[in-house]
Amino acid sequence: MPQPWDRPQAGGTPDWAALADTADRNRRRKWLLIGGGALATAAVAAIVATAVVLSDKGDKNLPAAEKLPSASAGTPEPTFSKAVTPPPNPREFISSQEKDTAPLTVKTLFPHSKPSLDKRVYKRAAQDTATDCASVAQGGLGQVLADNGCRQVLRSTYVRDGVAVTVGVAVFDTKAAADKAKEQSTGNIAPLTGDDAASFCQGTACRLSANAEGRYAYFTIAGFTNGSAVTPDDTKALQAGRDVAGYTFRRIMARANAQAAAAASPKPSGKPSAKPSDSAKNKA
Structure with a gap:
């Protein structure tokens, strides 16, 4: 251009x-x-x-961190059960006269006529109760029982295969007294004879034992029903004495457990006191 x-x-x-x-x-x-x-x-x-x-x-208008909803919003908060009170110790109920209040007789302590003890069935031959503890003991045991405040002795005799065993349960006010009687024990509980055990341990050698649980001290004497002496190498009388001692321990603990259970779940007023539960017939 x-x-x-x-x-x-x-x-x-x-x-x-x-x-x-x-x-x-x-x-x-x-x-x-x-x-x-x-x-x-x-x-x-x-x-x-x-x-x-x-x-x-x-950014400045965003809610502050502490105001943001948590990741668990909308979910229920975990709940925690209240602390559970542990059940009472059963042994506490058989350690003193004050707590051991369930009915006590030879029938409630030894209710089975044919207890099965470790699959060995025994027959109950006789039972009795003595408030004069020294009268059912021999060889110095009576004095030991009396010195420690024995209240009564519950005896029960069992037989099996030509062997008889008498167990005597001495009752004291406290566990300490029962333990002391066991430690000081000498002599033996007197054998309680019956129709199937008429002459065992009458002036002959027999197997003896002494134990204690709670406020109870218990003693066994085992021998042959025909009156023969028990030899040092004999095993039948030894086994029978152990069976009946074990049965006695379980019966005492059954009493303890029954009272502990009753204390944990008290029955309404007006109901009779709890008795030690008895297992089915022929079971220890």
Whole structure:
């Protein structure tokens, strides 16, 4: 496109006014372009800055950490049962006269007529009760029982295969007295004879034992029903004495457990006191 200075003017002289006007227009166009670019850049920067500011404001509006709902929100809180009171120790009930209040007779202590003791069945031959403890003891045991405050002796005799065993349970006020009677024991409990055990341990050698549990000391004497002496190497009388002693221990502990259970779950007033539970017939 021909420029103003390319077009000749009359007289061959350039049109300086036209040239100046054109140069002025070009300068204005250049500044408009620069200004428009600057404005566009400023606008973009303003948008970015606004976005940043808005973003910051959004973060500041978030709830504080402690106000956020926990991960377990909406789920039930775990519940914990109250502390369970442990059941009373059964031995506490047979350690003193004050707590050992269940009925006590030779029948409640030894209720089975044919107890099965470690699969060996015995037959009960006789039972009795003596409040004069020394009268049912021999060889110094009577004095030991009396000195330690024996209240009564419950005796029961069992027979099996030609062997008879009498167990005598001496009752004291405290565990300490029963333990002392066991430690000091000498002599033996007197054998309680019956129809199936008429003459055992009458002046002949027999197997003896002494034990204690709670306020009870118990003694056994085992021998042959035909009156023969027990020899040192004999095993039948030894086994029978052990069987009946073990049975006696379990019966005393049955009494303890029954009273502990009754204390843990008291029965309504007016009900009779709990008695030691008796197992089925022919079971120890």
